[in-house]
Amino acid sequence: MSKAASLLLLVSAAACDTSASGSADSAIAAGSGSIQQRMAAYTSVELTADTTALTANERRMIPLLIEAGKAMDPIYWAQAWGSRDSLLAQVNDPAVRTFIDINYGP
Secondary structure, three states, X not given: OOHHHHHHHHHHHHHHOOOOOOOHHHHHHOOOOOHHHHHOOOOOOOOOOOOOOOOXXXXXXXXXXXXXXXXXXXXXXXXXXXXXXXXXXXXXXXXXXXXXXXXXXX
């Protein structure tokens, strides 16, 4: 199952939970391990690339490709969830918000 499908399943389960603690926070944390354990699997890295083999035109395309990727984010959210804001409004735990930001997309 893809990460996006797993996240959607967990968050959907939270929406169906009728208990007092039925938030997206508890649904994600209820997955395999606590949210702290799950977040410990991630680390920030600086992505670099040797662009010396690229032509000048190809190097000028890189910022355009990054811009296109950023433009696709809200489209993906709309297709996969609906409103990003409605999902995040259900989340109180900053670690869960970070987990969603890391795992929401393709």
